Amino acid sequence: MLGLVILLAFEAAGYAVRLLLHVPLPANVIGLILFTLALQFGLVRLAWVEAAAEFLVKHLMLFFAPVIVGTMAFWPYLKTQLLTAALSLTLSAFVVLLVTGKAMQLIGRRSRGEEREHKHEL
Amino acid sequence: MNFNDPLFGIVVTGLAYMAGLAVNRKWPAIHPLLVAAGGIIVFLAATGIPYEAYKVGGDWIEVLLGPATIALGVPFYKNMRRLRHSLAPLLASVSAGTAAGMASAACLVWALGGDRTLVPAMMAKSVTTPIAMDIARMLGGKPELAAVFAVITGLFGSVCGPAFLKLCGVRDDVSVAAAVGTAAHGIGTGRLVRESELRGSVSGLAMTIAGIAGSLFAAVLALIGG
Numbered sequence: 001m002l003g004l005v006i007l008l009a010f011e012a013a014g015y016a017v018r019l020l021l022h023v024p025l026p027a028n029v030i031g032l033i034l035f036t037l038a039l040q041f042g043l044v045r046l047a048w049v050e051a052a053a054e055f056l057v058k059h060l061m062l063f064f065a066p067v068i069v070g071t072m073a074f075w076p077y078l079k080t081q082l083l084t085a086a087l088s089l090t091l092s093a094f095v096v097l098l099v100t101g102k103a104m105q106l107i108g109r110r111s112r113g114e115e116r117e118h119k120h121e122l
Numbered sequence: 123m124n125f126n127d128p129l130f131g132i133v134v135t136g137l138a139y140m141a142g143l144a145v146n147r148k149w150p151a152i153h154p155l156l157v158a159a160g161g162i163i164v165f166l167a168a169t170g171i172p173y174e175a176y177k178v179g180g181d182w183i184e185v186l187l188g189p190a191t192i193a194l195g196v197p198f199y200k201n202m203r204r205l206r207h208s209l210a211p212l213l214a215s216v217s218a219g220t221a222a223g224m225a226s227a228a229c230l231v232w233a234l235g236g237d238r239t240l241v242p243a244m245m246a247k248s249v250t251t252p253i254a255m256d257i258a259r260m261l262g263g264k265p266e267l268a269a270v271f272a273v274i275t276g277l278f279g280s281v282c283g284p285a286f287l288k289l290c291g292v293r294d295d296v297s298v299a300a301a302v303g304t305a306a307h308g309i310g311t312g313r314l315v316r317e318s319e320l321r322g323s324v325s326g327l328a329m330t331i332a333g334i335a336g337s338l339f340a341a342v343l344a345l346i347g348g
Binding site: 004028029031046053058059062063066072091098103111 | 166219235256279287297334
């Protein structure tokens, strides 16, 4: 329970930062950044939050189910744009996957190569 | 039971999710959310129970999306050494992927002769839903439509992303997770985190970077476009 309260407190902190400092990011993303920093600097101990966080992260998909059901309400509009919307959404999603995946693969390979050289020098 | 009671939507969502997990255990190729969300939609349509009645309880489940996203800090923290090493490559590849996604979305809608109002919402589709809404707003589009596209893209990327990447020869954990997190934000991360903590944390980090990069690109575009 303590874990859940801490996580909710970081979400509230995210809202506060967004409101007061006009950070153009959603509260949960700000909260995630703050929470990670708090763990890293030992302000929050892993043991306090671990059980709650592991449960929530494990079931992250569950919390999206109502959001997906909510897209139903847009069906009448989407129907009129079905082909364009479906094609551009799927093709563009493939572009994102391919560009990110290939770029990461290339850079990753190079940096692993450098790491090997570096170890060699040592 | 009164269908407008939050308990109704909560129980229906919980049962549908458990059914999704059970189906996924038996047939791993079937995405649990496809079964869960699809099952709820079919159930509501078959019984004639209005979406508004379901939403009362659905909203209760959705409240936990905030703390669940923040909880990704735990896998970040546990994989910090590995992540720190990948941070610069992630920044570069996730920004490239996000830019390519926004450009390709705009070009595709235009080339296919789609409705102009689709463009900003489609450009915002790959980032986490609340950021997608902000981006669409910045680009003069409809935030609600952007939210719908973001959710559908997340589901699509979560379902098809790993198989598509395998087909393209991208197989290592970090690259797959970077791509799925960038394309399919939290919904993709939700899938990967069940596979391994490393995949989940890289995907979560990619999702965060994609959200920040996407907002920056949109701010620049809004500035140029006036």
